[in-house]
Amino acid sequence: MIKVGIVGGTGYTGVELLRILATHPEAEVICITSRSEAGMPVADMYPNLRGHYELEFSEPDASVLASCDLVFFATPHGVAMRMVPELMASGVRVVDLSADFRLKDLDTWANWYGMPHESADWAEKAVYGLPEVARDAIRDAQLVANPGCYPTAVQLGFLPLLEQGLVNPARLIADAKSGASGAGRQGKIGMLHGEIGESFKAYGASGHRHLPEIRQGLTAAAGKGVGVTFVPHLIPMIRGIEATLYAELDNPQDFDRLQALYEARYKDEPFVDVMPFGSHPETRSVRGANHCRMALHRQEDSNIVIVSSVIDNLVKGAAGQAVQNMNIMFSLDETMGLNAPALLP
Amino acid sequence: MIKVGIVGGTGYTGVELLRILATHPEAEVICITSRSEAGMPVADMYPNLRGHYELEFSEPDASVLASCDLVFFATPHGVAMRMVPELMASGVRVVDLSADFRLKDLDTWANWYGMPHESADWAEKAVYGLPEVARDAIRDAQLVANPGCYPTAVQLGFLPLLEQGLVNPARLIADAKSGASGAGRQGKIGMLHGEIGESFKAYGASGHRHLPEIRQGLTAAAGKGVGVTFVPHLIPMIRGIEATLYAELDNPQDFDRLQALYEARYKDEPFVDVMPFGSHPETRSVRGANHCRMALHRQEDSNIVIVSSVIDNLVKGAAGQAVQNMNIMFSLDETMGLNAPALLP
Amino acid sequence: MIKVGIVGGTGYTGVELLRILATHPEAEVICITSRSEAGMPVADMYPNLRGHYELEFSEPDASVLASCDLVFFATPHGVAMRMVPELMASGVRVVDLSADFRLKDLDTWANWYGMPHESADWAEKAVYGLPEVARDAIRDAQLVANPGCYPTAVQLGFLPLLEQGLVNPARLIADAKSGASGAGRQGKIGMLHGEIGESFKAYGASGHRHLPEIRQGLTAAAGKGVGVTFVPHLIPMIRGIEATLYAELDNPQDFDRLQALYEARYKDEPFVDVMPFGSHPETRSVRGANHCRMALHRQEDSNIVIVSSVIDNLVKGAAGQAVQNMNIMFSLDETMGLNAPALLP
Amino acid sequence: MIKVGIVGGTGYTGVELLRILATHPEAEVICITSRSEAGMPVADMYPNLRGHYELEFSEPDASVLASCDLVFFATPHGVAMRMVPELMASGVRVVDLSADFRLKDLDTWANWYGMPHESADWAEKAVYGLPEVARDAIRDAQLVANPGCYPTAVQLGFLPLLEQGLVNPARLIADAKSGASGAGRQGKIGMLHGEIGESFKAYGASGHRHLPEIRQGLTAAAGKGVGVTFVPHLIPMIRGIEATLYAELDNPQDFDRLQALYEARYKDEPFVDVMPFGSHPETRSVRGANHCRMALHRQEDSNIVIVSSVIDNLVKGAAGQAVQNMNIMFSLDETMGLNAPALLP
Structure with missing residues (x-):
């Protein structure tokens, strides 16, 4: 124990x-x-x-x-x-x-x-604790820095493209949206139900703390500097992050192999679910669960890869990933305690 | 298995x-x-x-x-x-x-x-499958009728009062409120998000199917006929029922022993939680969990007992109670598969 | 001006x-x-x-x-x-x-x-500024005490019954529900979206400040002491109050004339809408508007009158009624500035 | 009349x-x-x-x-x-x-x-009825095609950049989010509160009907072909659209004059509000009102212009703009009937 x-x-x-x-x-x-x-x-x-x-x-x-x-x-x-x-x-x-x-x-x-x-x-x-990238280092680490919520959803969505060098790393856009629990539990007027219920807005659009963390992770994946624009938004709900990612494919023919590439990249990952091409992951499909679900899209005649990636900000974006890291550090089954399906509806 | x-x-x-x-x-x-x-x-x-x-x-x-x-x-x-x-x-x-x-x-x-x-x-x-009332009969039943969602919340809240004959059984009022999942998953205009989001209303106030079920259960508990008024309402959320119950105490001195009475009635029940006198159970405290939480209230100089009772309509009000019944029928630990805490926030 | x-x-x-x-x-x-x-x-x-x-x-x-x-x-x-x-x-x-x-x-x-x-x-x-009761006094008042939100919804719903002496004034129950804006705009943890979104609960069930205000108004209407139980609840939405009222009719035959009685009582009131018997007023039907809409219900063989009454807590329950009072005080058309329909959906 | x-x-x-x-x-x-x-x-x-x-x-x-x-x-x-x-x-x-x-x-x-x-x-x-572009033609039109909701928010946000030729027209990205009323009032399972409440997702990410409408409008503004990627998302609320727009400035020095440019472009427009640089427009600030509010952002060392643009999809995105067009067609004050502030909170 x-x-x-x-x-x-x-x-x-x-x-x-x-x-x-x-x-x-x-x-x-x-x-x-x-x-x-x-x-x-x-x-x-x-x-x-x-x-x-x-x-x-x-x-x-x-x-x-x-x-x-x-x-x-x-x-x-x-x-x-x-x-x-x-x-x-x-x-x-x-x-x-x-x-x-x-x-x-x-x-x-x-x-x-x-x-x-x-x-x-x-x-x-400290080891940056994104298991899909650093599992072995996590196993041996004394100190694990658990990733931020947005950085988890954004990095997992971009990784295969950058690792394979398929897109222009200078033009990455991450338009991300989060439920209110991401702001924590302090008595701020701006997070009252009366203020943010039934409304939607961007915030931190000129710069947010998770930007350097995202940039650091994507730079490592790309093996070179990246340019990333990251805009978070506040959704009138409690849990869940959806990140819609845009990247420019160097060679449009690569579209044909992207789905297979993503599936291969994550096939052994217990908590990353690559859905069929053209799917629309819903945040409720991961509510209370440690999964990241994602899907790829292309619009006609375009060389822009669109990735939609969802997590529960409190689970894969925080406490669940932390327990996943604990499981790895103590050589337990990585999914231990994290097996229950998401709460839907 | x-x-x-x-x-x-x-x-x-x-x-x-x-x-x-x-x-x-x-x-x-x-x-x-x-x-x-x-x-x-x-x-x-x-x-x-x-x-x-x-x-x-x-x-x-x-x-x-x-x-x-x-x-x-x-x-x-x-x-x-x-x-x-x-x-x-x-x-x-x-x-x-x-x-x-x-x-x-x-x-x-x-x-x-x-x-x-x-x-x-x-x-x-058929055995009416409210384990807190009929556990032994459920164990031996071939056919169990799983209780309705409102009837579960209402009966559990009223039971100790009626079993002990402390209140006027002719004047029971149950003002109940449910999230939208209680209406099921059919494509009805009236259940669109655009129709019921950010709004609240009573429905079925002149009569609802759960009324005879409630009356049947409360009659059995009281050992005589009861008069119950039941008004359901629709809350702009997905899961959860709260029932506020009103009953008239025959003898106002009995107020002093009600809390102890409720705690004693449910002390061996794994899924009924009697909170401290004057608490306000929240539906989120049972979201995704099989618990019924309840608390008692009294207003100054009044002989009205107020009980607030909450459940997740899809769990203790449906599927969770069904699995609880299965566990009883197959002599398993009654809480098997039902152990996880509610999803809060 | x-x-x-x-x-x-x-x-x-x-x-x-x-x-x-x-x-x-x-x-x-x-x-x-x-x-x-x-x-x-x-x-x-x-x-x-x-x-x-x-x-x-x-x-x-x-x-x-x-x-x-x-x-x-x-x-x-x-x-x-x-x-x-x-x-x-x-x-x-x-x-x-x-x-x-x-x-x-x-x-x-x-x-x-x-x-x-x-x-x-x-x-x-000070004149208690419920225009439907005290219009003439308001006209001449130098100081008007604008009614509370719950007291407005509850009093308007009960008034005709009490003024006519048709019900037992000792057994009035008001089960009321309000959106979160009723709690004002202070940075309290308990009113965060993360705390009250997607959840429902009673609060103040052992006693709430609006109880004496309701009691004072109903006592005046009844012309004698009243016993009223009032339990407020918090709805995961921003605006709107629904009050479900229960009263015991002395003479069940009076049910046949209640609808006409309510319609007559309010027929000249620009902001009280008595809907057809058996209707279910929705809070969205008064969102942003100064109306109180209400409807009557009876359950089979019961002598309990059920009234569902809805207002926008910030309008008829606060600022709208205040402007209505201003209009009366300055001999303007009472509906001036208050004509727009509610925002639905 | x-x-x-x-x-x-x-x-x-x-x-x-x-x-x-x-x-x-x-x-x-x-x-x-x-x-x-x-x-x-x-x-x-x-x-x-x-x-x-x-x-x-x-x-x-x-x-x-x-x-x-x-x-x-x-x-x-x-x-x-x-x-x-x-x-x-x-x-x-x-x-x-x-x-x-x-x-x-x-x-x-x-x-x-x-x-x-x-x-x-x-x-x-038919005249495409975006008054900020085609006011004179609308005045004389017999048939006005009222713009779609997303196209209104997206076009107004991009227009000054494209009209002035400041950005690369081949790389426009519009990440847009809408409340549920945009899907209309049909009994579809996918739009039930139980399905879309407390959840967020992209939809139509591989192609949406509003894309060609957006492309047509932006092409006209740019005076040449544009490449635009448009991804709509569904917000768990009823009214409101927020569009976050990304465009690549040809000359980063132009950042210094963008705010003035936007303010000048819209200074005579009664329904377009350019907020201070770095603001975050909220959909609730236009709920029920005919305004489009927008703000500009820049992230450090980046040549990406970020514009956040909000409207009420049912007002400036539909019925309000239609009435604005009517006012223009009949030579009335353009704001007639559209003067009330948005409903906030």
């Missing part, structure tokens, strides 16, 4: 970790920290957990965390980079769901997150 | 049975019938099932159904009453999720469902 | 006043105050007003307010009772959309609003 | 025409036809119109239509092209909200709409 700790469990990724781990046969949550809610039973904050957990939120305690086999960080950025080095020293393994260890270029990190990075050492050693 | 058949699997209760059974360790769906969609893979209609089922919808075939250990009917009313007698003769056990075998008074049935009942014999033998 | 001031205009009732007054031919908003947003153009906060208003939020200024013909208060409770006496002295007329002047019993007020009332004098003189 | 007829009034564009015209001071609807609902009062189908219209749906009657000054067609494609020639002969003016007269290339039309075009003559004479 893997002894699991969760730091910062009051947000949506925290409750999602608890939900998934509640039925995981090889993991047990032994502590979940929250400074603000210390002493409150998690089931009082999240009534879906009534009957599943007796656990209370507790003050972060270094010795308790050090006794865990694995600690998940579900904290705002800036927390993990301060706490992780000590945990590393004590031999605990960590999956950080925050942005602290995702970027290798720390100037870029400092720029987007508005503070200097405090753990250059571990930022370098 | 229980060999399971599903008759009429294209609706929301059908897909919900498939979703739940996909991870049930002791049941395997061997056939699912649909005249209209015969030959279509279930995963083509319900993309959340991609990777979970190879199964196709098939024409109903008596010999295949007869080879099942258990057949679920997820059909419109009028179908099961015609097909069940033959299945009974072949020894198959059945859980009917339709309304065909719920009412004992067949004149009432004919009145509300607009056709004569064709299987008086089995209507009499 | 009526010179209008608005105190506290950053909330939903503030923007709704601006929306309605934008096309009112006889009123002009000359100031709108907000301490926190002073200097910000209203159209920057509310982009639907771009092109309609050049106005900026300003610090409250007594002399500017004193120069208005009418001042609307769209403030949290406790503000108007402090500012109104001075305005009254300067001869300005006021419609207060907050709760400050709605209750005549100030102990009750203090109890529910958690502070002593500071203007007993004006609380006594 | 303009005598108005509406052919095919049972859909969402029909009710929206009625809603807008209810308060139009210079137009009166004298007939509204529907074969299927002849005899039904429009207010029975659309309860928001109770008290506003006594009108009933009627069988189409050539002589009644011929007595109108203006007839709106709110029919499925294929109807107007058969009925319009006779009306033209009788001198009636027509605004056709369907697709029948939007495309000049009738082979393309036949291809996308699956039937031969039957009125080549009037297809040639």
Whole structure:
């Protein structure tokens, strides 16, 4: 049984970790920290957990965390980079769901997150935890940086094209849309139901923190610099991301082999589902599940490849991928605890 | 391994049975019938099932159904009453999720469902499958009539009061609200997103089919005739029922012991959660889960007991309760396959 | 042209006043105050007003307010009772959309609003502004207390029954449901889209501030004490209230004349629409409009009268009714500025 | 007073025409036809119109239509092209909200709409009714082809760039999203609330009927052939379109003058609102209103111009623009009947 700790469990990724781990046969949550809610039973904050957990939120305690086999960080950025080095020293393994260890270029990190990075050492050693790209490194990692939600949907959708060098890497466009849970669980007026229900808008269109993370991943896949335009949008729903990706095929004849290429690229991946050419993946088809479903499209006489890619931002885009990474790190079946179909309707 | 058949699997209760059974360790769906969609893979209609089922919808075939250990009917009313007698003769056990075998008074049935009942014999033998009331009878039943969604939420909320004879049984009011999936999956204009999104209304306020079912159950609990007013409403969401129940306490001093009474009544029930006095159960706290959560309220100087009771209409109100019944019928752990926490947020 | 001031205009009732007054031919908003947003153009906060208003939020200024013909208060409770006496002295007329002047019993007020009332004098003189009950008094009032949203829907639905003494006044039940805008525009976690989208719950079931207001109005209508149970619920949508009302008819034969009674009671009311017996009013049928639509129901063999009553909580339940009151106070056509049909779909 | 007829009034564009015209001071609807609902009062189908219209749906009657000054067609494609020639002969003016007269290339039309075009003559004479492009021609037109919803949002957003020749016309991308009312009011399973609520997906990604209409308009603006990729998506809400547009600036220095260029292009347009650079237009800011709001964005070091453009698909995307066209055709103030601010929240 893997002894699991969760730091910062009051947000949506925290409750999602608890939900998934509640039925995981090889993991047990032994502590979940929250400074603000210390002493409150998690089931009082999240009534879906009534009957599943007796656990209370507790003050972060270094010795308790050090006794865990694995600690998940579900904290705002800036927390993990301060706490992780000590945990590393004590031999605990960590999956950080925050942005602290995702970027290798720390100037870029400092720029987007508005503070200097405090753990250059571990930022370098951290493995970027996209299993479809870095499974072997994840297995051996002590510190895994769990990818962001948008970057997961966007990278998985673009990867086969860039790995094979089939498209112009300078002209990538990712038009992405997310449900409201992606913004977390803080009392902001802008995220009230009265503000965002029954409305739709772009946000961060002039620049969003996930852009450098996407660029870093796509650059690695392409083996050279990429130019990517990324515009996120807010959907009046709770869970789900859809990313519509546009890339320019160098050779239009390659269209004929794209579907086979995508299927081959992901045929051994338990959580990537390449749907038939021309399908329209729905976010509800992955609600509560760890899958990324995608499909390819072409419009007549066009050399633009269109990829529609969907995930649940809280699962494959956060807590589910984190558990997938845990499974890999502990040599468990990668799908353990992640088998249930999506909740549809 | 229980060999399971599903008759009429294209609706929301059908897909919900498939979703739940996909991870049930002791049941395997061997056939699912649909005249209209015969030959279509279930995963083509319900993309959340991609990777979970190879199964196709098939024409109903008596010999295949007869080879099942258990057949679920997820059909419109009028179908099961015609097909069940033959299945009974072949020894198959059945859980009917339709309304065909719920009412004992067949004149009432004919009145509300607009056709004569064709299987008086089995209507009499059928066990009304509310486990919290009839667990032992369910265990031995060959035919279980799975309760309706509203009747489940309403009966569980009223039961302790009526069983103990604490309230005036002539003045019961159940103001119930349901998400849109309760209306099924037919192409009706009235259920379009454009019609019911961002709006709320009562419907069936002059009389609804679930009223006689509720009355039958509450009469049995009270041991005498009851007067119940039941008004359903349509919520602009997909899953979930909330029923607010009003009953008049004969003796206002009894308020002091109601909470304890409810907790005692349900303390061994794995799927009924009596929350602390004054709580407000949310439908999302049971989304995708088989629980009924409820709480009691009193307003100052009033002798009206208020009970708020929530379920997921597709789970405890349909497919989940059906699987719970299957578990009981086959002497499995009653919670098998029904353990996952609700999907929140 | 009526010179209008608005105190506290950053909330939903503030923007709704601006929306309605934008096309009112006889009123002009000359100031709108907000301490926190002073200097910000209203159209920057509310982009639907771009092109309609050049106005900026300003610090409250007594002399500017004193120069208005009418001042609307769209403030949290406790503000108007402090500012109104001075305005009254300067001869300005006021419609207060907050709760400050709605209750005549100030102990009750203090109890529910958690502070002593500071203007007993004006609380006594204020006219409770439900035009269907107090039109003449409103016409002459200097201070109108605009009714709460729930109390408007509930009172209009019950009035004919109580005025005629047809039902048992001790057993009134009002099961009411509201969209999220009723909770205002503050950054509370509990009102995030991620928290209340796709979910439904009761709240305030043990007691809500609108209960004494409802009781006061129904008592006046009945001419004697009433017993009313009031349970509000939160609907995952933005605008709209539906109240389902239950009352016990003393004489079941009276059912035959109820429809005519309701139609007669409201036949001259421009904003109350009695729909045919057995109809189901939808909240969308009044979205953005100042109407209350209602319909009567009876279930077989029952002596319970069921009334379903719908309003837009921000219009007939707040800003629309306030403008209706202004029209009455200034002897304008009562429907002026309130003529547009509801936005459906 | 303009005598108005509406052919095919049972859909969402029909009710929206009625809603807008209810308060139009210079137009009166004298007939509204529907074969299927002849005899039904429009207010029975659309309860928001109770008290506003006594009108009933009627069988189409050539002589009644011929007595109108203006007839709106709110029919499925294929109807107007058969009925319009006779009306033209009788001198009636027509605004056709369907697709029948939007495309000049009738082979393309036949291809996308699956039937031969039957009125080549009037297809040639029809004026494409985008007032911001063709106001003068509209004024004199007998037949106006009202633009589609997506084409309105997309064309208005791209126009200044193409008219000035600032971008590569071969690489235009329009990622557009619409609420469910855009699909009309037919009982299709795919548009049930249970199917599309709380989910998001692309549709028509391999080709959509609005693509040739967009291409035709942009080609005219650019004065040369354009390459445009257009992917529509379905938002779980009722009203509103957001289009995010991507174009490649030939000369990145032009970024500095784009905002001024857009503001100048639309400064005299009553219904186009160019928001400050970097704004994020929300669909709710135009809900129920005839405005198109848009804003420009640039991401660091990029030569991609990003434009976000929002409309209400039923207003500026259909009925509102149709009334705007009517106002132009009859030399009324262009904003008549279209003055009310959007409904927010």
